[in-house]
Structure formats: C-alpha cells, structure tokens
Amino acid sequence: MTTTERRPGGAAPTLEEVAREAGVSRATASRAINGGSRVSPRAQAAVAAAVRTLGYTPNPAARSLMTRRTDSVAVVVPEPDERVFSDPFFSLTLRSVHRVLDEHGLQLVLLLARRGTASEQTLRYLSGRPVDGALITSHHRDDGLAGRLADLGLPCVFGGRPWDDTDRVSWVDVDQVAGGRMAAEALLQRGRRVLATVTGPEDMTAAADRLTGWRAALGEAGVAADRVAVGDFTEVGGEAAARELLARHPDVDGVFAASDLMAAGVLKVLAELGRRVPEDVAVVGFDDLGGAETTTPTLTTVHNPVAAMAEEATRMLLRQIGGEGPASPVRVVMPTRLVRRESC
Structure with missing residues (x-):
C-alpha cells in the first residue's frame, strides 16, 4: 500500500505500516515513537516523517505497556471534600500543579483521602x-503517608514538611517558623503586649511550626505566649476560636491567626464585640492568597508562596519520575515575607 492509498473503511494506520513507510523494523518504530533508546537520529527522523505522513496516533494502552508509564500524576489531599472546594489554598495548589503537568502533556488525578479507612484505600x-507519581498536600500526623509511600517506592513529593520519615521523601515548604516569628514581631512593633494566637490543627506541621516561631519571638520579647486557641484553618473555626480566646482574655490587644480564613473569623467576632481593628486589637493572618485584600479592614498577613511551592514540588516529582533527580530526597524551604495592610 502506498502512502497515498486510502485504507479500507478508513481504519487507523498501524505501527507495522509506520515501520514499512519509514523503512525500519517494527521494534525500531516502536522505540522511536515511545521515546526509547538505541534509535539512530536517521531512523528517528524517518519514523517521525512516517507518523506525520500516515497520521498515525499511538495506542495509549500499548504505549503504557511499553514504557510502564501512565502519563498521570496523583494529587493526594487528606481532607474532606467540603474544605478542598472552599479553601483558596487548594484551588491555587491544584491550578499550579495542573499548569506544570499540562506543559508536559500529563494528566492530574485528584485523590481526596479522608483519614482512616479512606486513607488506607488510597x-x-x-x-x-x-499513576506515575504522587504529590501530597495538607497531610496530618496520623496519616503515615511519608513512610508508606516511601515503602511503595512510588515517586512522591510532599507539599509541606511531613511529620515523620522526612529523610525518606522529598518535600517543599515555606519557612513556617520564620512566618510565625514575623507575625509576632509585627504586633510587638505596634506596641501590643497582650497577645494571643489562633493556631491551625495541632496534627499539622504547618500549624506547629508557625506556633513555634510565634512563641520564640514572644519569649525573646518577654511577653507571655500562653494565650492560645486551636482552629482548623477555616473561617468558622477561626470565629469559634476567637470567641473562646476573647472570653478567657478580654484584654487581648493583638491576635495572630495562622491562616487568613481564620483571621476573617477573628475580625468578624471583634466587630460583633465592638472592638476596633487595629485601634483596640491588631490582627495578623497568614497566607495572602487574595482574601486578605477583601476583609474589613484589609488584613496584614504573612505571604505564603503556595503557587511557587506547588510548581516546584511538581517539577521535583517529574524529575523523579524521569530518573533525573538526585539519589537522595530533596528538601526545599522557601522564604516568606510580611505584607502590611490596615489590620496591623
């Protein structure tokens, strides 16, 4: 059959026809199409020309068998779906991961892994x-994901420092401790001395590290760091924690909420109580993902480079998958900065 002949019934061209058109063996044509080695530049060019001439499209299943690749990457989020679809942290993370994967023609697979039985299922x-690899974000102490994934040998990168097995998996994080310190220093510089904080969940390293930085700065300043309420990184959780804090410590004149969503809840409670911000109580948040600019007053916050972290984690994972990364796990800690607005 010549290249100008129409195939019976409009059937798709086969790999054998590509090989015949290129003047190479079927095995050589397959390796050239699937990015294999041991293909000369001349043969590679001939196969590429044959593919264009015949309009050949590789069979994904056959390609997967040949390369042992699925061309897909999982994003594992051990959180309830209602939080994933309402928190800007997750939407920005997913958009950033997808952007990098799309550049490489790869598919994103979202796995919402509730803790417990669902995590085991995942x-x-x-x-x-x-999938070819996994990105894990918003993980918790009892997930055990780092060690389990390391045992599987599946390429993986964590967004945020895992609790355990930090020497067995690669991860990307912001300098959470420095961020907590920045929040404390911003309030201290404004002359506030009766300070309180709304932390994130105690089983997440981001919350623990931000609290560590907060306490270190207050300790150095000789200011009590025991006014603490635990939130859940949501606005409702921040509101509940703020009510608890202000009931116990009505004289508080400065609050650090460990996420902007929780800070929005704090601002709501302060407004209900008639406490002016920042005149009576100064407030600092953490994230700077857009919502800090829409609160009343606008929110001073610690910038969290979520997009940059997600993109870097994705590139690290792709290097692992391609066998291009270093032999040992990689750890990247990105700097942060304070963004001053009206609330402090």
Missing part, C-alpha cells in the same frame, strides 16, 4: 501504580 490504590 494507599492500596496507589500500590497498584495507576
């Missing part, structure tokens, strides 16, 4: 290698 799913 691990069983990943053990079958349905």
